[in-house]
Amino acid sequence: MILHPQLENDCFVIGRFPLCALLLLNDSQYPWFILVPQREGITEIHQLTEVDQQQLMRESCQLAAAIESEFNADKINVAALGNMVPQLHIHHIVRYKTDPAWPAPVWGKFPAVPYDTDAVAEVAAKLEGLQSFVRMEPLRT
Template sequence: MKDFALDERLANDSVSVVMTGLCDVRLMKDSRWPWLLLVPRRPDKSEIFELTPLDQILLTFETEKVASALKTLTGATKINVGALGNIVRQLHVHVIARFEGDANWPGPIWGHGKAEPYSDEDMNSFIAKLRDTLSQ
């Protein structure tokens, strides 16, 4: 994991929640959706298939764990998982809790409106709940 550097845009748009075996799990700074990123701490990777087979398994396991925790914590209607990387090339996986009637339901979240930041209190509370749920 040496030589790994988080893309500046990901660093600016999110905050770290927890480090797993492979990923930096990060909360996006947009309160419209409970939205997490898993960023594998491997340098110079932009595609899942570029990871070693073991890292691919770890990413799948960690994505499932984060998605399950987010569903449990939020009671979301649907959990969306995607690895797009069209703008930010660094490999990262989005895990987003969606609810009927949320901003732009049932359409995609990308490019919809302007981010609505969390209050410090709400962000810290949500991160604490995420950490607790992920540790179970």
Template sequence: MFTLAPELQNDCIELADWPLCKVLLMNDSQYPWFILVPRKEGLKEIIDLSDEEQITLTQESAKLACMLKTVFSPDKLNIAALGNMVAQLHIHHIARFKDDAAWPKPVWGVNPAQPYTEAQIAKIKAAMAM
């Protein structure tokens, strides 16, 4: 049975369930930072998915990346599966801008998170049609 890692539950806002992945928004308004989590128990690596699931993950990642590019017009999209702090397989999708709080460094640990307001969350959901 799938359960979301406690760290992701605490740090993220659940936006949607796609065919394979749960779509999350990191609750830090400094960056448009989304996370895909395949809803399968015990996954740590992409290779732990079946071949078909790997294809679905790639398709859902591309869908999210296209949405971020369209909605936010970033200078760069950062997409990564790290898992050093949270072992559960999850894929970060971060829209980066040359004037964001961490540019050009990674976003992790640069500044304390600035939570979204309910209005900001509603605007993101509407813009991304989730």
């Protein structure tokens, strides 16, 4: 499966579920994960088969529960916009009442603050216990 160039540029691939690749957005201000269903030509959830829709929901809920717990989130923002990147992808953003954008949406508020290599590994390690999750090395460091 080929990632949209914007996702390729802005994210690390840190794992894979049965349906989705799991990406970490390279912005250390927020633990920000993205699920990308590994299906060609899909831009909307309703375009997935019913089986894939159900699998996407399972993976999304499993990820949301894990990041809520592992990162002690005040709130989890889940969104599928696709206005700039048409490839179907679902954002899962850990929010804190103390984060720089709270309570507003995070998009476009502040320039990204990139992770260093060790920090990417630390974030990925927090998710290794996810059921059905296969760990992968980041694409780039």
